[in-house]
Amino acid sequence: MARKNQKAPWEEEEEIIWVSKTEMKEDMEVLQKLGEELVGLKPSVLAKFPLPDQLAEAIKDAQRFKNEAKRRQLQFIGKLMRQVEPELIQAALDKHRNKHAQASAELHKLESLRDELIEQGDVAIEKVLELYPSVDRQRLRQLVRQANKEKKLNKPPKAYREIFQTLKELHDKV
The missing domain is CATH 1.10.60.30 (PSPTO4464-like domains)
Incomplete structure (x- = not known):
């Protein structure tokens, strides 16, 4: 004999979520x-x-x-x-916060590329040419040589900074 308060097997039970x-x-x-x-x-x-x-x-x-x-x-x-x-507002806020972090990460990548250029020379110049085809190869090679020379003679890193500025300009164009 079936109980009166029992639900039929085909009826789904509603789940009640209690929030304190x-x-x-x-x-x-x-x-x-x-x-x-x-x-x-x-x-x-x-x-x-x-x-x-x-x-x-x-x-x-x-x-x-x-x-x-x-x-x-x-x-x-x-x-x-x-x-x-x-959720929409939080996503927009997270995106806003992340812009600064993304910009910092891009600058760090350019700095490591600059360091790679100075250490490896022509091999790294080829890599830069692949990334930024519009780069002036001769000028970049000249800057790399100047930066190495400045480093050996303990002079102020003028060419070192100029390489970074060149890479940054190229990155901003892309």
């Missing part, structure tokens, strides 16, 4: 911190973010406020953040 009050508060604090980071950005950078009008206006106001008014405005921003998808 503490978890909800932690989530709200995370959103508020995200809002604080947005308030700290320049208006020109904020214009690139996918923000609803009301949130953008609240952030603009928070940038003007001080002390207690700013604290209350940040709480309001946190409340508005609950209504939007924070």
Whole structure:
């Protein structure tokens, strides 16, 4: 005999996810911190973010406020953040933060390429020619020789710096 409160085998059970009050508060604090980071950005950078009008206006106001008014405005921003998808905003913020890191990494690559040019000479020049076909081979070779000469005679590294500037200009053109 079947029990009255038993579900039929073909009916799916709904899974209920219980969220504690503490978890909800932690989530709200995370959103508020995200809002604080947005308030700290320049208006020109904020214009690139996918923000609803009301949130953008609240952030603009928070940038003007001080002390207690700013604290209350940040709480309001946190409340508005609950209504939007924070993943999109977080992704845009991560992308903004990463630009500096990418630029630094590119400069480090150019520095290592410069060092490779000075150490290896013609072999490295061929590598640079593959990367940047528009480079003046003769000028680059001349700079490498000057840099090696400066290094031997303990002179200021003028050619060393000029090689880097040349590589940077070539990289910016590409």
